Amino acid sequence: MNATAPLDDRPIGPVTVLFGADGGKYPDGNSLLVRGGAETLIVDPALGVVARGDAVAGVDRVVNSHCHEDHVAGNHRFPDVPWHLPAADAAGITSLDHMMAIYGFDAGIDRAFRKVLVEQFHYHPRPDPESFSDGHVFDLGGVRMRAVHTPGHTRGHTCFRISWDGSGDEILYLGDIDLSGFGPYYGDAWSNLEDFERSIEKVREIDVRYYATFHHIGVVEGHAAFSERLDRFAARIGQCEAALLEFLAEPRSLDDIGKHSFIYRPNSGVIFAEPVERRSMGQHVARLIDQGRVDEVEPGRYRTV
Numbered sequence: 152m153n154a155t156a157p158l159d160d161r162p163i164g165p166v167t168v169l170f171g172a173d174g175g176k177y178p179d180g181n182s183l184l185v186r187g188g189a190e191t192l193i194v195d196p197a198l199g200v201v202a203r204g205d206a207v208a209g210v211d212r213v214v215n216s217h218c219h220e221d222h223v224a225g226n227h228r229f230p231d232v233p234w235h236l237p238a239a240d241a242a243g244i245t246s247l248d249h250m251m252a253i254y255g256f257d258a259g260i261d262r263a264f265r266k267v268l269v270e271q272f273h274y275h276p277r278p279d280p281e282s283f284s285d286g287h288v289f290d291l292g293g294v295r296m297r298a299v300h301t302p303g304h305t306r307g308h309t310c311f312r313i314s315w316d317g318s319g320d321e322i323l324y325l326g327d328i329d330l331s332g333f334g335p336y337y338g339d340a341w342s343n344l345e346d347f348e349r350s351i352e353k354v355r356e357i358d359v360r361y362y363a364t365f366h367h368i369g370v371v372e373g374h375a376a377f378s379e380r381l382d383r384f385a386a387r388i389g390q391c392e393a394a395l396l397e398f399l400a401e402p403r404s405l406d407d408i409g410k411h412s413f414i415y416r417p418n419s420g421v422i423f424a425e426p427v428e429r430r431s432m433g434q435h436v437a438r439l440i441d442q443g444r445v446d447e448v449e450p451g452r453y454r455t456v
């Protein structure tokens with residue numbers, strides 16, 4: 152299989168960032184090849200890894216930051232090596248049914264998205280994933296990759312802090328804390344807004360030289376630049392909440408909220424836009440009720456206080 156455009160690689164110490172098409176814009180993403188003295192890992196093999204074909208070889212393990220379609224799209228290219236997933240997400244790779252539970256779509260969208268997973272993202276189940284938890288270190292021989300559990304996007308979502316002998320430089324791989332203009336995604340059954348907010352604060356404390364994301368941004372150098380992008384990324388949460396409070400000037404139901412465009416642009420064509428809007432903003436509604444800023448004025452209808 153050939154890519155439609157040349158895909159770039161960027162070496163940083165023992166890590167090579169394998170950029171996806173369009174700078175790793177969804178459905179593609181940026182994967183990491185991490186080479187130690189004893190072993191080589193690939194992190195989040197994306198569609199761009201599938202497109203590279205045999206050019207990506209010599210991989211001893213696959214490590215996924217979480218179990219989403221775009222992050223596991225290239226796992227099948229490495230059928231004979233262990234696949235490691237965060238413990239809380241590992242079930243998703245064992246069967247398509249388990250995978251669909253992570254998203255939690257209703258029947259119609261579930262059916263359509265299963266097809267997308269298999270046909271566009273090469274979803275291949277595997278009964279024997281190896282799981283890891285927060286603090287686990289993959290020791291590749293002179294190169295170490297430590298798991299930093301950052302739930303919220305999914306239950307298991309994990310960042311990786313990579314260090315190597317002979318250098319004070321480190322890389323923090325952020326997965327889908329992707330610093331994009333889209334902002335944090337917390338619209339799945341296995342997502343959680345407040346966990347995501349805590350995870351943003353957790354990564355903010357990590358001061359390393361390089362930060363790598365799966366989508367769009369690619370590599371950011373220096374903690375100041377990272378922190379500034381992280382602020383802009385995190386600000387989307389407050390912007391969505393402010394838009395919701397405005398929308399709830401009149402009583403609205405969760406169905407009304409699902410049909411309104413807080414997260415996606417109107418007419419985005421995204422097949423799961425409505426349930427994602429509803430689930431994401433539903434978490435804001437629950438929180439705003441707790442804070443006394445929104446009232447349930449009649450059963451199932453909410454209004455700003």
Ligand SMILES: [Zn+2]
Nearest residue numbers: 217219304327
């Ligand atoms: Zn994801």
